[in-house]
Amino acid sequence: MDMAVKVDPFLVELRRKEVVAAVLPMLEHWLPQSNLDLLLPPLDVGVFFCYKKAEDDNLFSFTYMVSVLKKAMAQALVTYYAFAGEVVQNSLGEPEVICNNRGVDFIEAYADVELQQLNFHNPDECIEGKLVPKKKQGVLSVQVTELKCGGLVVGCTFDHQVADAYSANMFLVSWAEMARSKPVLSLLPSFRRSLLNPRHPGHYDPSLDNMYMPISAMPPPKQKNPDDDHLISRIYYIEANQLSHLQSLASASGERRTKLEAFSAFVWKVVAASTEHGSNKNCRIGIVVDGRAQLSGGDSGEKAVMMSAYFGNVLSIPCDEKRITELEERPLSWVANAVHECLQAARTKEHFLGLIDWVEAHRPEPAMTKIYSASEDGGPAVVVSSGQRFPVSEVDFGWGKPVFGSYHFPWGGETGYVMPMPSPVGNGDWVVYMHMLGGQLELIETQAAYLFRPLTSDYLNKHVYLK
Template sequence: MAHQKATNLPLSKKKRKSFPPYPIRKASATGLKCGGMVIGCTFDHRVADAYSANMFLVAWAETAASKPLTTIPSFRRSLLSPRRPGLYGCSIDDFYVPVKATVVVPKGLHDPITSRIYHIPCEQLDRLQSEATDLKNGRPRTKLESFSAFLWKMVAKHACSNGGDAETKICKMGIVVDGRRRLSIIEGGLNEELMIRYFGNVVSIPYGGKSGDELKEKPLSWVAETVQEFLENAATKEHFQGLIDWVEAHRPEPAMVRVYSCSKDDGPAFVVSSGRGFTVAEVDFGWGKPVFGSCHFRWGGGCGYVMPMLSPDGSGDWVVYMHLSKGQLDYVETAAPHVFKRLSLDLITS
């Protein structure tokens, strides 16, 4: 989180204070010569998802400003208790795999992963949404579905441009789904209020896989429909209850999402999360609202990670953190410069 206190922003560090490291969380504050400040905080994703991180940061800011907490977090783990007996369908096995069963990718198989942050104007998001929507065959696509479909096509086109057998290899994309609202209705009545306040990790990562050639040649509306199909299979209460039962059945073996596991015969893979519910503008420690907020997620391997967030200025623009290969990032910048604009100081302070 970056807080601005002056219009001229020399981004040299004035002082830095790190709080004592904890097993799960670590925070730091970096003062700038201009009087502004950068707040950083790390979380262990096994126990806290982005939704929980947002709850923590907002509560931290409210406490610092001596304000009452707008949301009291719930740590009631029984909300995610497995069923007795457990029950899950084969679709869970399609999305998750025990770590011991994953394929070890040879070193050097994938291009090195790097990170860049982009600014995407709201009018470009509206255009992508319009192009991705086929009203004759289904409901309108969301902005996240449309953007994800567009990026999936871009990554596939880049893979195909490298020649060889890239066109026949499967290009995979996963999208993070929050299960809080899906799990809010339980036996005996509505439990939405408790689940909305739940602090923990309540996400699933369904994914789809198509050949590079298919993604390259098909229209954006077709790709968006594919995205909608694999999301609909996971955006249900039964999916998340099945996932809880699946995890319980495989204890203590750790597991991972299949989109992350790949072999030499696979094409590129990446995951799109959604920080659009991350209320950056509400993280006010008392010295002004943030002018910028983003997320960095380093999980190693060759699978990319993309995190779209709403701009704190309320314009509807997106700030998108992208953790992909340098070749993929260079390609999307060249092929769609009207969509992917590298974030600059001018964009933050304008």
């Protein structure tokens, strides 16, 4: 395979493609989706890790590093067999995973660019379709790209219907541990779908009808004109001291708010402010909550261990909406209190059990979160997902920790998406991936430049030399 793809501002050459399957034979079987998996539409999520040139580049040649990655992946897929399968529809039209060891598309590539020349701030230019692969088949695709300077980028794309970020993180850490020949993996995945079985009889709070709805009941997508603002991706960093200051402002009413609550409140205010001043429309926010801790709360230690290793989707997106004028005029602490109340409603075992029962009551009709689509009044919306568990420093395949890593999730739809993650520098800074309207990002870069700073090689070079 020898293809050259011309991309601005650098050339990417796809040199080889093969399929990496689990190293051990596998009995073909079906893995049903849980009710929480069924809330995810077909969406692919990207993630990438950048490594500078190894100090001993005679030992760690590109050929050697690729062989280590492929061997370790073949071993990891024995345990994470869902990533080696395929998503198909069952007789009800619902997705299921056939665990047939179809394998993972594994691409080797070369990019005519140096690590320090990559414009991480604009991933639409340097990452999208270049260093993170487009998944064409299967559940997971991987691209390993050698850079002109001897550095390396490992990019992955996985099917969100099969795994949430928590599950993908487990796999990435296990893959790296396999590469380093660690004798015992830190965590073995659990595919026990009975942990998320609906109750009989099922019951749920009516408020879930305000959060989720059958896809058939969703309003049709708005017709877009060429001149309309559109969603683009950017990556920023926020310094630790600025996060602490934001948290103190959000806690000014006397209730201590978390950094995520303070950050979400600030983003909510920014999105509201990007709309025409004085608008009587509502601005919505959704915040992704992982339910593993909630579903194991109050149960025996064994169930808590199984839920902490559960592979699949265990997510809810509680939502709230406020008048744009109110979000603009109220202090950050008031908005942060609203964020806190929104989150508290979903941080219970009953919320997730009710969500499982809600899906059961609507099956086989597919459903999804309302906030993914446009609101009835045309007001703006944003979803904030916490990537604080992003294991960037743990994805060490044997030639050093990544100097940079990020999720890459241009998810489509009409709603902005924001993912804050820990900086690989490890000093308390955050890296923030944002997929939002151009006008909203312009407002951030003009009025909140002190907080959101473009992620460039200059920032990374302050802490780790990229060459």
